[in-house]
Each structure stands twice: as structure tokens, then as C-alpha cells.
Amino acid sequence: MKRRDFMQMSGMGLGALMLPSVPLIGNPVSAEQLTEPWLDVATKKQLTETALNAAKSKGATYTDVRIGRYLQQYVFTREKQVQNIVNAESYGIGIRVIVNGTWGFAATSDVTTDGIAKCAATAAAIAKANSKFQKEPVVLAAQKGVGDQVWKTPLTKNAFEIPVKEKIDLLMNVNGAAMDNGAGFVTSNMFFVNEQKYFASSDGSFIDQDIHRIWPTFTVTVIDKAAGKFKTRDAISSPMGMGYEYLDGLASEKIAGPIGLVGYRNSYDMVEDAITAAKQAKEKVTAKSVVPGKYDLVLDPNHLGLTIHESVGHPTELDRVLGYEANYAGTSFATLDKWETKKFNYGSKLVNIVADKIQPHTLGAVGYDDEGVPCKEWDIIKDGILVNYQATRDQVSILGEKESHGCCYADNWNSVQFQRMPNISLKPGTEKRSVQDMIKGVDKGIYIIGRGSYSIDQQRYNFQFGGQVFYEIKNGQIAGMIDDVAYQSNTQEFWNSCSQLCDKDDYRTFGSFFDGKGQPSQVSAVSHGSATTRFDGVNVINTGRKI
Incomplete structure (x- = not known):
């Protein structure tokens, strides 16, 4: 393994440790590779038809195929430093079949005609093996094929096209604003996901989808050294199916409650929320304890x-x-x-x-x-x-x-x-x-x-x-x-x-x-x-x- 590859993979592991519940799917790539174009629709359709035909030749009465490219970018910071940046890509094909009334599934990263045919044969073989133990056949609800379809997450700013520096600058501003208002520690993160998926089935559907998700978040900690106490407050952001426009504040819909700002809708002012979080965490230090x-x-x-x-x-x-x-x-x-x-x-x-x-x-x-x-x-x-x-x-x-x-x-x-x-x-x-x-x-x-x-x-x-x-x-x-x-x-x-x-x-x-x-x-x-x-x-x- 090259030293650069080792460092990238080690970095992904460190990022995972910072937020243990975060799954990292794929291989490390550069930020620039996340914006490179993928296969054109005609090629994707041709590849899935190869899978459909191969599965049918092996006895499949139903087949669906998913060829996908999955992209992730995670940015982790703490106070005045960047802790990690993760860029990952995963690409391959999954084939699911019904043979003898039984499910079979196989997947491969070898997205070639031969690789796909072998994968379809494996899925069929697995279904045949499973059928020996299947007590009742799989019954699928009827689904009419929808032909060629395209669906994309409505967005105006693809988060993967925004320079990493701009994202880091925003997180540094978030951390600085929280610390200026009393926070002793701040961690702030951004998560971006893009699923580029092409689905085909023996029902006659060929569906191309481009799905984007975004989640900016932070945790602010305030310490009272004299009292030996600390209190935290997390971001009140919501993960969204949007692009980077969620963070640009242009469509800000702020929700005011009886104690001031309590939420946002369809946009998010991360710095403003960090300031509020620091003030509320500070107030929590001296807040009285609830009476049960x-x-x-x-x-x-x-x-x-x-x-x-x-x-x-x-x-x-x-x-x-x-x-x-x-x-x-x-x-x-x-x-x-x-x-x-x-x-x-x-x-x-x-x-x-x-x-x-x-x-x-x-x-x-x-x-x-x-x-x-x-x-x-x-x-x-x-x-x-x-x-x-x-x-x-x-x-x-x-x-x-x-x-x-x-x-x-x-x-x-x-x-x-x-x-x-x-x-x-x-x-x-x-x-x-x-x-x-x-x-x-x-x-x-x-x-x-x-x-x-x-x-x-x-x-x-x-x-x-x-x-x-x-x-x-x-x-x-x-x-x-x-x-x-x-x-x-x-x-x-x-x-x-x-x-x-x-x-x-x-x-x-x-x-x-x-x-x-x-x-x-x-x-x-x-x-x-x-x-x-x-x-x-x-x-x-x-x-x-x-x-």
C-alpha cells in the first residue's frame, strides 16, 4: 500500500471514531473526483439489460438490477482546527432474482459484460440453493413497468461542487462564534451524501435517480470551572434532502418561539444557532434542577x-x-x-x-x-x-x-x-x-x-x-x-x-x-x-x- 493511500484510509478511521455511528462506504478519493461525471444513461441501460438477460437465461422469473455510484464527503472540526476530511466513492452493481419462487442476490464491482453475467449467474445459483428450504414461494405485488424515468433531488447548489475551503471557513466561523459567546469547546461537522442510482427490472422499468442529502451539525460545551460543571447544547439543524443552498441563508425561514429563535425551515443559519447554543449552554450551568x-x-x-x-x-x-x-x-x-x-x-x-x-x-x-x-x-x-x-x-x-x-x-x-x-x-x-x-x-x-x-x-x-x-x-x-x-x-x-x-x-x-x-x-x-x-x-x- 502506498503511504498516501494508507494516510487517507487511516484518516477515514479517525473520522469514524469522532462520530462512531457514521458509516463510511467506499474507497478514499480526492474531493475533485466526487464531481467527475459518471456513466451516461445509455451505457447504464445497456449494462442493466445485460444483467436482466443473463438472469433470465439462468431461470429467473423476476430480476431487478441496481447499478450505483455512492459518494460521501464528511468534514470534522474542533475549535480552531480541522480534524479530518473524508471523501469516499463506492461503485458497482447488485442483482436480485427470483428462481423457483425464492430470492437470490449477488453484487460485484466488476461492472463489465463478463462481470455482470457472472454476478447474475451467482444470484440465480443462490436462489436455487435457497429454494430447497423455501416453504412458500415469494409473492410480489404486481408492478407495471414505468419505462425510462429520471428523478433528481431539487437543488440549486451541488454540495460536492462547493470548495472544501468554503466549508471549513463556515465551520471555523461557527466554532469562533460559539467560543466568543462563552463556549469552552466546540466540535462542528458537515455530512454530504450523493446516491447516483440506476434501477432496471424485468417488469420494464429503467429509472435513473440522483439523490442528495446534507447535514450540518455541532456540539457546544460551556464549562464553569468554579462550580466544576459543564453543559452542552447540540445544533437544532435538521438533515435535509437538499443541496448547499440549505446553508447559504438566502431562503431562511426562521421560527420564533416564546424564548426567541427555536428553529429553521428549508434553510439553516449555522453561525446564529451556534451563538444561541453557547448562550443556552451557559444558562444551563446555573439552571435549577427539575422537580419530578x-x-x-x-x-x-x-x-x-x-x-x-x-x-x-x-x-x-x-x-x-x-x-x-x-x-x-x-x-x-x-x-x-x-x-x-x-x-x-x-x-x-x-x-x-x-x-x-x-x-x-x-x-x-x-x-x-x-x-x-x-x-x-x-x-x-x-x-x-x-x-x-x-x-x-x-x-x-x-x-x-x-x-x-x-x-x-x-x-x-x-x-x-x-x-x-x-x-x-x-x-x-x-x-x-x-x-x-x-x-x-x-x-x-x-x-x-x-x-x-x-x-x-x-x-x-x-x-x-x-x-x-x-x-x-x-x-x-x-x-x-x-x-x-x-x-x-x-x-x-x-x-x-x-x-x-x-x-x-x-x-x-x-x-x-x-x-x-x-x-x-x-x-x-x-x-x-x-x-x-x-x-x-x-x-x-x-x-x-x-x-
């Missing part, structure tokens, strides 16, 4: 998104409900018998939760899933009642449905696609209501902003959630910052305590760039939208402890 008890909670979208993800998103994944994820990620309390009654009160009548992969600027937004199914929106919880799950082509027949929900995904060309969480969002209220209006009706409560630590059981039922900043509400007014807050509940009790929703003017998205699932593990990106929402009589505990 029952409180009405007013939850900001940047906080509520994680609760939605864990208590609604995961338990309504059909493969988890059926027990397919039990070994790795657990099962679900939202079992089929509850859905079959069409009477199971998941939440109050105000709770309307939808799944989708089409909402603009969200992480899950694409034109077609990795089975070539056009993406759409559908109800998960309607007027508080559990009405559906998340299901793919080989699952929907279990629900008595004839059409896939379009939520199948693979995180790389060498990963087999399977059911992944689409955007799961709480619809805003229909009555005009601001956060200030909501707080006026609360006698004893807590206003929570930002995601914190959390814990939830294997069935996604009993849970505990923290946050970034907490404000006590007394007699309809903000009474000051408090700290050491976490709330405990179970999923059904919590969502049935939902009593008020702000309207669409307060609606924002929260997101996860690296949602893990499956064995071998894969990650996916997903957003969760909501407006600020009130939950009554929730148990709050004090998490403070002496060090």
Missing part, C-alpha cells in the same frame, strides 16, 4: 421527531411486526391483531400520522424506491387509530393489499434492498395556533427543544426521552430554564395524552442520517415532520447526579 412529577409537555418538532421515529416509525415496520428483526432490533407491540380490529387507539383523535417518500426537501424523498415502485403518501394512524404499516412488494399481500407502499431501500449497490422506514410525520393541527397560544393554556408544564438521550424497549413500548434545553411553564408563561429533565411513558399512553397541535405555520422536520437496521446492518436517511405538540400529564424524572 406530572407535567404537561410542549414538545418542539426538533425534539418530537425522535420520539416519532422510535415510538411510531419503528413499531409500524411490518417486518419488525412479523418478527423478522427480532434477533437484531426487536419486535413491535403494534401487532397484526391490533391492526385487524381497526379500533386500536394508538393515540388521541388528534393524532394523524402519515408515511411518505415524496415530501420535498426531506431525507426520504425520492421518485421511486429500490424496487422501482413510484413513491407516495399513505396513512399509518388516522384519527388516533392504527390503520396501516410500512410494507414492500413481497409483504403487502399479508395486509390484503395489492400495491406496494414503495418503501424498499438498500444503502449501497452491494446491499440487498429490504423494507426501510419512509418519512413518518405527525400532521399539524387544522386550527390556527402558535406555540405562544399553546403555552398560555398550560398551568404546570415543560417546553422541550432538541433531541437528547433516550431509551426504549425491544417492542418500542416503554420509553424515556431527554432533550437539549428545557423551560418551565407556570400559569401560562415561561418561568425560566430548568435542567435534568427526562420524561417516561409507554407509546399508547403517551400518544393518547396528545391534546393540542400547532398549525402548519409551525411545521418543521427532524431527521436521522444514519438509521440502522438489518443483518448485515444497513443505514438509511429518514425525516419526521410535525408542529409543536402538547401532551398532558406525562411523568417527568430528574436525571441529575453528582459526579
Whole structure:
């Protein structure tokens, strides 16, 4: 190995250590290589047709092919220094077939006619071997081929075309602004992902998609040396399905709450948020500790998104409900018998939760899933009642449905696609209501902003959630910052305590760039939208402890 290659790969490892949950897929490349053009559409179609024909000749009754180029750029900084820059590219082809009613999958980085033919033969051989143990044949929901299609993330600035220096300058400004306002330590990072995917199937679909995602984030730490304390506050940014325009401030939609700036929509002022974070972290050092008890909670979208993800998103994944994820990620309390009654009160009548992969600027937004199914929106919880799950082509027949929900995904060309969480969002209220209006009706409560630590059981039922900043509400007014807050509940009790929703003017998205699932593990990106929402009589505990 050349010294330069060793240093690049070592750097990728250091970057991973800085944020352990971040997966690094691919080989190190230069920043310039990330902007180089890929194969033209005609070549991609020709290559996938080679795979389709080779699989058919080996007995496949169904085949889909994904040829993909996956690009990543991660930038890590701390205070006045750059810690790491990661540029990675992964390129290859994955072939999935049904032979003898059984799935088979194989992938290769040898994207040549011979390499593709061998890969298709391997996929077919694997399916034939598996068929000896298959008890029931795979049944796919019908899907009419869509022909030649193109879908691209709407963007005005490709993040990979922005010079690395410009990104570093912004992060240095973020760090400097936080330190100028009292921070002792600051880490700031940027994550950029581009998935260039071409899908073809024996159904007659040939789909070219260019998907972009962005996530700027930081953590600010303030230290009180005299008291021997420190407090942190993370960014309230949301990962987005956008380009670098998310950071240029030109389309800034700032959301003001009862304590000032609380969020952004479709753009993000990272420096402004860092200044606010430093001031809030400093205030947290002297904030009084919460008195445990029952409180009405007013939850900001940047906080509520994680609760939605864990208590609604995961338990309504059909493969988890059926027990397919039990070994790795657990099962679900939202079992089929509850859905079959069409009477199971998941939440109050105000709770309307939808799944989708089409909402603009969200992480899950694409034109077609990795089975070539056009993406759409559908109800998960309607007027508080559990009405559906998340299901793919080989699952929907279990629900008595004839059409896939379009939520199948693979995180790389060498990963087999399977059911992944689409955007799961709480619809805003229909009555005009601001956060200030909501707080006026609360006698004893807590206003929570930002995601914190959390814990939830294997069935996604009993849970505990923290946050970034907490404000006590007394007699309809903000009474000051408090700290050491976490709330405990179970999923059904919590969502049935939902009593008020702000309207669409307060609606924002929260997101996860690296949602893990499956064995071998894969990650996916997903957003969760909501407006600020009130939950009554929730148990709050004090998490403070002496060090």
C-alpha cells in the first residue's frame, strides 16, 4: 500500500471514531473526483439489460438490477482546527432474482459484460440453493413497468461542487462564534451524501435517480470551572434532502418561539444557532434542577421527531411486526391483531400520522424506491387509530393489499434492498395556533427543544426521552430554564395524552442520517415532520447526579 493511500484510509478511521455511528462506504478519493461525471444513461441501460438477460437465461422469473455510484464527503472540526476530511466513492452493481419462487442476490464491482453475467449467474445459483428450504414461494405485488424515468433531488447548489475551503471557513466561523459567546469547546461537522442510482427490472422499468442529502451539525460545551460543571447544547439543524443552498441563508425561514429563535425551515443559519447554543449552554450551568412529577409537555418538532421515529416509525415496520428483526432490533407491540380490529387507539383523535417518500426537501424523498415502485403518501394512524404499516412488494399481500407502499431501500449497490422506514410525520393541527397560544393554556408544564438521550424497549413500548434545553411553564408563561429533565411513558399512553397541535405555520422536520437496521446492518436517511405538540400529564424524572 502506498503511504498516501494508507494516510487517507487511516484518516477515514479517525473520522469514524469522532462520530462512531457514521458509516463510511467506499474507497478514499480526492474531493475533485466526487464531481467527475459518471456513466451516461445509455451505457447504464445497456449494462442493466445485460444483467436482466443473463438472469433470465439462468431461470429467473423476476430480476431487478441496481447499478450505483455512492459518494460521501464528511468534514470534522474542533475549535480552531480541522480534524479530518473524508471523501469516499463506492461503485458497482447488485442483482436480485427470483428462481423457483425464492430470492437470490449477488453484487460485484466488476461492472463489465463478463462481470455482470457472472454476478447474475451467482444470484440465480443462490436462489436455487435457497429454494430447497423455501416453504412458500415469494409473492410480489404486481408492478407495471414505468419505462425510462429520471428523478433528481431539487437543488440549486451541488454540495460536492462547493470548495472544501468554503466549508471549513463556515465551520471555523461557527466554532469562533460559539467560543466568543462563552463556549469552552466546540466540535462542528458537515455530512454530504450523493446516491447516483440506476434501477432496471424485468417488469420494464429503467429509472435513473440522483439523490442528495446534507447535514450540518455541532456540539457546544460551556464549562464553569468554579462550580466544576459543564453543559452542552447540540445544533437544532435538521438533515435535509437538499443541496448547499440549505446553508447559504438566502431562503431562511426562521421560527420564533416564546424564548426567541427555536428553529429553521428549508434553510439553516449555522453561525446564529451556534451563538444561541453557547448562550443556552451557559444558562444551563446555573439552571435549577427539575422537580419530578406530572407535567404537561410542549414538545418542539426538533425534539418530537425522535420520539416519532422510535415510538411510531419503528413499531409500524411490518417486518419488525412479523418478527423478522427480532434477533437484531426487536419486535413491535403494534401487532397484526391490533391492526385487524381497526379500533386500536394508538393515540388521541388528534393524532394523524402519515408515511411518505415524496415530501420535498426531506431525507426520504425520492421518485421511486429500490424496487422501482413510484413513491407516495399513505396513512399509518388516522384519527388516533392504527390503520396501516410500512410494507414492500413481497409483504403487502399479508395486509390484503395489492400495491406496494414503495418503501424498499438498500444503502449501497452491494446491499440487498429490504423494507426501510419512509418519512413518518405527525400532521399539524387544522386550527390556527402558535406555540405562544399553546403555552398560555398550560398551568404546570415543560417546553422541550432538541433531541437528547433516550431509551426504549425491544417492542418500542416503554420509553424515556431527554432533550437539549428545557423551560418551565407556570400559569401560562415561561418561568425560566430548568435542567435534568427526562420524561417516561409507554407509546399508547403517551400518544393518547396528545391534546393540542400547532398549525402548519409551525411545521418543521427532524431527521436521522444514519438509521440502522438489518443483518448485515444497513443505514438509511429518514425525516419526521410535525408542529409543536402538547401532551398532558406525562411523568417527568430528574436525571441529575453528582459526579
